[in-house]
Amino acid sequence: MLEVQAVILAGGKGTRLRPVTSDVPKPLVPIANRPLIVHQLTHLASCGVTDVTLALGYAAERFSAVEGEAERLGIALRIVVEPAPLGTGGALRWCADEGAFDDRPLLWLNGDVVASPDPATLLQLHRDRASLVTFWLTSVRDVGDFGVLEMASDGFVERFLEKPAPEETDSHLVNAGILMLDPKVLQRIPPDSAFSFEHQLLPGLVRERESLYGLFDGGYWLDTGRPSHYLAANRHVLERRVDWEPAGEMVADRLWEGPDVVRDDVTVIQPAALGAGTNLSAGARLFGRTVLGDRVQVGPQAQLEDCVLFDDVQIGDGAEVINSIVCSGAKIGRGVVLRDAIVGARAEIGDRNELRGARLWNDAYLPPSVLIVDPR
Numbered sequence: 001m002l003e004v005q006a007v008i009l010a011g012g013k014g015t016r017l018r019p020v021t022s023d024v025p026k027p028l029v030p031i032a033n034r035p036l037i038v039h040q041l042t043h044l045a046s047c048g049v050t051d052v053t054l055a056l057g058y059a060a061e062r063f064s065a066v067e068g069e070a071e072r073l074g075i076a077l078r079i080v081v082e083p084a085p086l087g088t089g090g091a092l093r094w095c096a097d098e099g100a101f102d103d104r105p106l107l108w109l110n111g112d113v114v115a116s117p118d119p120a121t122l123l124q125l126h127r128d129r130a131s132l133v134t135f136w137l138t139s140v141r142d143v144g145d146f147g148v149l150e151m152a153s154d155g156f157v158e159r160f161l162e163k164p165a166p167e168e169t170d171s172h173l174v175n176a177g178i179l180m181l182d183p184k185v186l187q188r189i190p191p192d193s194a195f196s197f198e199h200q201l202l203p204g205l206v207r208e209r210e211s212l213y214g215l216f217d218g219g220y221w222l223d224t225g226r227p228s229h230y231l232a233a234n235r236h237v238l239e240r241r242v243d244w245e246p247a248g249e250m251v252a253d254r255l256w257e258g259p260d261v262v263r264d265d266v267t268v269i270q271p272a273a274l275g276a277g278t279n280l281s282a283g284a285r286l287f288g289r290t291v292l293g294d295r296v297q298v299g300p301q302a303q304l305e306d307c308v309l310f311d312d313v314q315i316g317d318g319a320e321v322i323n324s325i326v327c328s329g330a331k332i333g334r335g336v337v338l339r340d341a342i343v344g345a346r347a348e349i350g351d352r353n354e355l356r357g358a359r360l361w362n363d364a365y366l367p368p369s370v371l372i373v374d375p376r
Contacts, residue, residue, distance in 0.1 A: 001048045001049075001050055002048040002120060002123060003105075003123075004049055004051075004104055004105050004107050004119060004123055005049075005051045005052070005053070005102065005104050005105070005106055005107070006044055006052045006106070006108075006119075007052070007053040007054075007092065007095060007100070007101070007106060007107070007109070008027070008037065008041075008052065008053070008054050008109050008110075008111045009055050009091055009092070009108065009109070009110050010027040010037060010056055010063070010112075011055055011056050011057025011060075011082055011085070011086075011091060011111075012026060012112065013025075016225045017029070017224070017225060017226070017227060017230060018359075019344035019345070019359060020230070020327055020342060020344075022344060022345070022361070022362050023327070023328070023345045023362060024062070024327075024328075025058055025059045025062055025063070026112050026224070027063075027111035027112060028063065028066075029224070029230070030291075030293065030310065031114065031224075031233050031234055031237055032237040032238060032244065032245075032246035032247065032256075032291055033247035033248065033256075033273050033275050033291060033293060033294075034244075034245075034246065035069075036111070036112065036114070037063075037066060037111055038066065038069045039114070039237075039244045039245075040109060041066070041073055041075055042073060042244070042245070043116060043243070043244065044075070044107075044119070045073040045074060046243075047118065047119045047120065048119070049107065050074055050076060051075075051076050052070065052078070053078045053079075053080055053100040054066065054077060054078070054080070055080050055082065055091045055092070055094070056079060056080070056082070057081065057082045057085055057086075058085075060079075060081045063079070067079070080098050082094050085194065086193070087194045087195050087197075088110075088195075088196055088197040088198060089186075089189045089195035089197035089200060089201055090189065090192075090194050090195040092108070092186050092189065092197065093189040093190070093191055093193075094191075096186045096187075097191055101183045102183070103183060104183075105123055105181070105183075106181040106182075106183050107119055107122070107123075107179075107181075108178070108179045108180075108181055110177035112177075112223065112224050113176065113177050113221060113222065113224065114220070114222045114223075114224060114233045114237070114244065115176060115178060115220060115221040115242075116219050116221075116242050116243050116244075117136045117178050117219055118217065118219065121217060122136050122180050122215055123180060125155065125213060125215050126180040126213070129155070129213045130211055131180070131211050131212065132181070132182050132185050132205065132212060133181055133182070133185060133202075133205065133213075134179065134180040134181075134212075134213045134214070135149060135157070135176070135178075135179050135212075135213070135214040135215065136178040136180075136217075137149065137173045137174065137175070137176055137214045137215060138173070138174060138176040138219075138221040139172045139173055139174070140172060141172065143163075143169065143171070143174060144163055144164070144165065144166070146163065146174035146175065147160060147161070147162050147175040147202075148161045148162075148164055148171050148173065148174050149173050149175065149214050150169060150171045150173075151171075151213075155215060156212070156213055157206055157212040157213060157214055160202055160203055160206045162198070162199065162203075173214065173216055175198065176221045177223070185201075185205075188201060189201060220241060220242040222236065230308070231306065231308060231323065231325065234289075235271075238254060238272065238273060238289060238291070239254070239271055239289075246291075247275070248273060248276075252270065254270040254271035255268065255270045255274075256272075256273040256274070257273075257274045257278075258276030258277070258278070259276050260277045261274045261276070261277070261278050262278070262279040262280065263279075264282060265283065266281075266282065266284050266285070266286070267284075267285040267287075268286045269286060269287050269288040270288065271288065271289060272288065272289070272290045273291045273292070274292050275292055275293040276294045276295070277295040278292050278294070278296045278297075279296070279297050279298070280298045281298060281299050281300040281302075281317075284298045284302045284303075285301075285303050285304070286304045286305070287303065287304065287305035288305060288306070289306045289307075290304045290305065290307055290308075290309075291307070291308045291309065292309045292313075293309055293310045293311035293328070294311045294312070295312050296309050296311070296312070296313045296314075296315070297313070297315065298315045299315055299317035299318070300318070301317055301318045302315045302316070302317065302318060302320070302321070303320045303321070303322075304320075304321045304322075305322050305323070306322060306323040307321045307323065307324045308324075308325050308326070309321070309326045310325075310327045310328040310329075310330075310345070311328045312328055313327075313328070313329070313330050313332070314332065316332055316333045316335070316336060317334045317335070318334055318335045319332050319333070319334065319336045319337070320336070320337045320338065320339070321338045322338065322339045323339060323340050324338040324339065324340065324341040324342065324343070325341075325342045325343070326338070326342075326343045327342075327344050327345040327346075327347070327362070328345045328346070329346040330344070330345065330346060330347045330348070330349075331347075331349070332349050333349050333350045333351035333353065333368065334352070335351055335352045336350075336352065336353050336355075337353075337354040337355070337356070338356075339355070339356045340356060340357045341355040341356065341357065341358050341359070341360070341373075342359045342360070343355075343360045344359075344360055344361045344362035344363070344364060346363050347360050347361070347363060347365070347366075348365045348366070349366045350367045350370070351368040352369045353366050353370065353371050354371070354373070354374070355371070356372075356373055356374040357373065357374065
């Protein structure tokens, strides 16, 4: 086991992903039929990290099942609930003041990223450099939405720029929301206050040339904050680009099934994950990169591709669901076309509607043949 403790910040609302996150906290949103945070815990356990604090805020009561998953993985899980939204730094200081951390190096992960960091390598650099903060970095083409780091050849952080314009830096290395901290740095954060580690503490540490280092090892990373990224995360897990495992048993190459799946006379192109009790009617076709949750019902001649359907979704005869997200309990009528769409939980779409590039809120109802949405 690694001599390290971990904290996952999982208190945010995930507003950019609504209506997916209107009912489900973002860290509990399923990736290939497992909650995102369970994938994170599984990865930590496989790397020998078994002492984990879960910092919660929004909808903290929804995380009770995670404790059982942690126990199954051999993780000692500690749950700390912030009394109000405190930001990243404020949440970390709150956990520290609640006695969650000792003096071992602290691995911090944001609860909304799909990633495969190597904690042992990060810890080694952290110790070798006597670092106060060590960043696990990723590289992106467009740095305008990220905190960018410029580093010396030995990894020392020379400069930090928050959401820079392209002409401000040549660096494409960004803060991936995964850091190793010396816990004493948390004492620089005011207690009981909303405080951003990235915006309010980090720039000063860089200016003062504190011992900050970065590691870029090319490991997989993806932020799930936008619908297109969420769909991509599901595809990448199915395609084995990241070492996260879909739920169910792998019954064929890149095809996972839960118990009691019915799919006689159905075309299923891998990769795909089918949840327990899913029923695909004869003539239905899955054209790859599809995730169906538990008890999903798919009618005859329906066509699915590049989509994620949550539990208890019903898809009518001849419907097409392409590059879309359909949340729990939604009902999609016969002949409906969904392309680049999100359908909220328990929403009902009547027959022969078309939604292209649209979001339909939770519990909404569309009568048959009344709506075609196409922003193009």
